[in-house]
Amino acid sequence: MGSKTPLYDVYKDQAKTIDFGGWDLPVQFSSIKEEHETVRKKAGLFDVSHMGEIEVKGNGALKYLQSVLTNNVEKIKVNGCQYTAMCYENGGTIDDLVYYKRGEGDYLLVVNASNVEKDYDWLASHAEKYDEVEIVNVSNDFAQIAIQGPLAEKILQKETATDLSEITFFKFRDGVDIGGMKALVSRTGYTGEDGFEIYCSPEDAAKLWNLLLKVGEEEGIQPCGLGSRDTLRFEARLALYGQELTKDITPLEAGIGFAVKTDKEADFIGKKVLKQQKEEGVSRKLIGIEMIDKGIPRTDYEVFKDGEKIGFVTTGTQSPTLKKNVGLAIIDKEYTGLDTEVEVQVRKRRLKAKVVATPFYKRSN
Template structure:
């Protein structure tokens, strides 16, 4: 069987973790165990290899008009050293991808896209750029490795290895060329866990040194290496969308509940604007809701959801929440059945089990 692509950190942790194929990458699903790693991030800190994510540079005097056209958020409001979460849509309103982008200089942006979408996103961006002057779009994914340190002690742990005052890097801001143990990196206060933390972009050849340095300096604080399993349960509890589940070419950002990243009031036209504006103003036909099981069972991805024998939607993600110790899920359902307290049924194998629509996120940090 052909091996998947490997990050620069694979050889560092291959003997300490269980790896799986994820979007064509050979990545760790767990180290000490999903629940153990999940708890470490919620209470102390965890370290993730996210080098499989893709990076695309967009540069030139036409970069801002171009990005205003292909992204749903308002690029003109972003200042240098700021980051922004956004979606990229098709003309029909479905989602090409969701991503974070960084403004490094006035006409210099770094887009960080989902690993499974790198080629598709790059092709999409390149094709749209043909209609704009003075825009350069370059896939620079092989120039970066990325690790994420997440959890309430993340700043404390990372601060031991840098003279840069990390408290000055506030939420969705970043600093480039930060010295971490002699290695230069872009450090942003972002993450995908619902906790405080940082995502660190470094040269591939520095990744192993950075990984080992952080684990060594963070050991006394309870920092643990974490895999994809905990990353998924953490982001799910915080109701952070996963492309391919909560977002697809057939699911709009409005339906998925990330309308805050869709600025239909910005002056610039953007791809999908008319559809998304209508959904924002008049309501989307479907809506992502939280489900909590009443009967015993776990709502898994793609399980059908019913009301009175009528199929009203499907589960996008579901599991037993490690924090809540409850069987919960996210489901995309017809808007008529989205009120909190609505009782529905989830098709779990051959049985329909009762569940209730509940508020989300399932978890929100207190500070």
């Protein structure tokens, strides 16, 4: 049995749960398609308490983070957060993460669940040469609930006096009172929709979950599982560590070059390789494909052109919004032009597909 989040007992009888990176998590409550649609049109509630949180504090914190993260940490003000990557010397990705600046010399890093120990060990091992930096894995101090969808703000606003419209994209407030419970609320998410991620104490999680489901009833809020979380993030072309990003895939190959600032003054791990990739271009990159023949391009399926292997699928599914079989694939750059025909090895057959624009879905407002 995997680890259980503070919310497991609340939904264990309502959802189909699976082992996800060592955690027992809900894959779906109603159906993936229904939950997907609810988030696109109304609002969905996700248990993301399995995510890891690592605190980096001290006078040397900024300088230290600049040396291990690809984005420019200096640019973020208090109550702001930023998406970034952490790389090996060869440019391969250790993890992609978001960090929150809670105060001067006070940062909270939110990392992928399956990478918590690896990330913590890496961060700790590179902190030794910096004075006044303290790194603590505080994952057990937090539960995390995401409310996502066009009606998310309307629902959450019913239970807090804080004006949520003032928390703009990639900003947050700490100590927000929601129904008598204190939480850190950030306007972030992993669905391509508007919404918030709420960091609360594990003791408050169940009460908060039930409260939001109750006050959002009239807007049609639904609890959602990992299945729709994956189809939603995939349509919005948000990278998933272990698929679009790995130790063998650099942030530039995965299309998150916007989070890599090779022009920042600080030297960071992997900078040399990533700078070269930025200047010379990458030899392969992440693109969208749409199937022409009948079939679904699944993770790790090989992609061919004229009998030669040119890459592989990182994620693929039938898009609930587009009703088409589409995928993200990393392929050699000479075949990445729109409408280029390629073939995907689906079991014993090679099926026709074409390169299409991504993201597959972009919200209209």
